[in-house]
Amino acid sequence: MYAVIKTGGKQYRVYAGEKLKIEQIPADIGQEITLDQVLAVGEGDQIKIGAPLVSGAVVTAKVLAHGRHDKVRIFKMRRRKHYQKRQGHRQNYTEIQIGTISA
Template identity: 40%
Template structure:
């Protein structure tokens, strides 16, 4: 059984027990998170697709850790002017384990 959920502006295909990394969600380690934006559920050959979401379907996950993504370097430069600037960014992420998929 698997489901397609929408979180953080992205769609993720998840199954029970999967470890998933998504955009930062509020909560701390051990907290439970419920995703109500379930776009599709497949169970034993039967596929149910929402328009756009399935009514009554939900996916429950548990937060494993709050982490940071890899460092992204941004470099700005203006030619012939002697101007350059280097900055960096690390995205805040939430790592979670999917506990339950219900229709």
């Protein structure tokens, strides 16, 4: 069984037992969370698609860790204009493990 969930402005296709890094959410490590924005639920060749959400569908997950992704380097330059700009960014994330998917 799989589900398509929406969190942090992104959509993820998740399976039970899968580990996933999502946008940071305020939850303690080891805490069970529920993701109720489920866009679709499927099992085999059957699929339930919401409009926009599947009513009553819930995905539970356990928070494993919080961290930061690798640094992304941004470099901007305009030739012959004596302009160079260097910048870096590290995005925060929350690592979760999907528990149960109920439709």
